[in-house]
Amino acid sequence: MSDASAADTRGQATVVVVSLLLVVSTLVPVSVFLTGGTIDPTTGDDVPDIDTADVPESTVPDAETRREARTRQQIRDRLGVVDxxxxxxxxxxxxxxxxxVTGAGVTVGVVGKSFASDAESIETRVGGHERFGGRRRANVDTGHGTAVAEIVANTAPESTLYLAAVGEEPTTDRYDDAVRWLVERDVDVVVDAGSYFPKTANDSASLSQTAQYAIDNGVIYVTSAGNYAGHHWSGTGTESGWVTFAGETQANALGDGPLSGRVSLRAQWDSRADYDLYLYRDLPGSDDPVVAKSTRRRFGGMEAIDVVVPRGQYYLAVYAxxxxxxxxxxxxxxxxxRLATTDAVGSVAAPTTGAGIITVGAVGPDDTVRSYSSLGADGTVDLSAPDGVETDSVGAFYGTSAATPFVGGAAALVASQGNFTPAETEYILERTSRENGLNAYxxxxxxxxxxxVPESAVTGRPGGARAETPANATVPANATVSANATVSANRTATDDANATAARAP
Incomplete structure (x- = not known):
């Protein structure tokens, strides 16, 4: 499809010179855009880390520092930060x-952009730290990865951590190298709290295959669902012409107003159709120019745009x-x-789409699902845990990235009780969960x-069909669980509230 035909269909002009930037961008080595950071809990958008670390009164030397301490407390109160x-x-x-039960003898691998392995919150827990490719930067952001590792360490306080740093834009090969390095270190659990946006369908499949490699080697794989409920749209395509997003609307606006900087868009589909992805700038009173496009017909299944734009208002469109x-x-x-027209269902990002991966969503202080927490194909995720948590690494930590390490740490606690397969571990965690999420005890x-564990119990993918509840299964007498939660098909013994959960031989 030519730019001219697209412009004629929409009655808009095309800026060809900008399109050349995309042609050049397809020639560089394929990398995977990795997200994961502190987000604004009111919008779900990425924001700088909020440093709300507490300052003990005994260490406050002057009035200015006391004011700063009070300000941090006000931020915590306003955002609902949880200790x-x-x-x-x-x-x-x-x-x-x-x-x-503290996770003694269990090893946990954490995948992330970068880590401060010498941070006080994790230093004594790190058994190994490796960096895979990418340029070394003087001011690299280590906060996100370190905060994830910190929560894992506190959830399973006697586990050992192995940290695999893949950078902000890892290639699929680099990601694969990192995970294989962790498998070679015989980790029991992998925790990856990032979300990945590959440029091709093959690269997306490659990420899932890497996770599957770890699972096939007996590793429990825990990932974040993502914070993209408001950044995603899904709907039926069209046989020809422009896809409609709502009613007769063929444009989906980005953000709540003018924006600038990096824009990253992906369009993917599940048929033999051929779609193209366009980014337009909204110029009232004149034709809207094409700022960027992705028309790689030979790849199929996915189109990708990564571009830097000047301040203005923008929208995307998809052509069939x-x-x-x-x-x-x-x-x-x-x-x-964020997008103007959204659909939270199906908004999970790679590698959560792989089989056997435990996908984690976020819940707030009122135990309701966060509005930004991504959902699987049927509007659910495998497990949920709290976010909005105070950390030593970044202060207030929001998003599914903050929820995921609680589940990863709980998986380590389960692993300390015996030699369980990934499927068995997932089954235990899901069937003993409360209505509001995880119940590690x-x-x-x-x-x-x-x-x-019945074979049918494994969900396979986030939001997949779950097994029926065995009628004779029970859980600890003092544990609050969801109405359909169970433990196993055979187990009927109840738990003594004061008994020690001993590690199985």
Missing amino acids: QRDALRSVGAFEAHTHG HDGVSDPGTVQVFSARH AAVSAASRPFD
């Missing part, structure tokens, strides 16, 4: 610790070529900016007893 100790109690981790009777389902992601209590 990490309270969060550990809410997910049942502290109760597991008091019963002697003629000749396909089945338009399929089209999905659009805007990694860096109920999980380790269940794991300390023999049981069988």
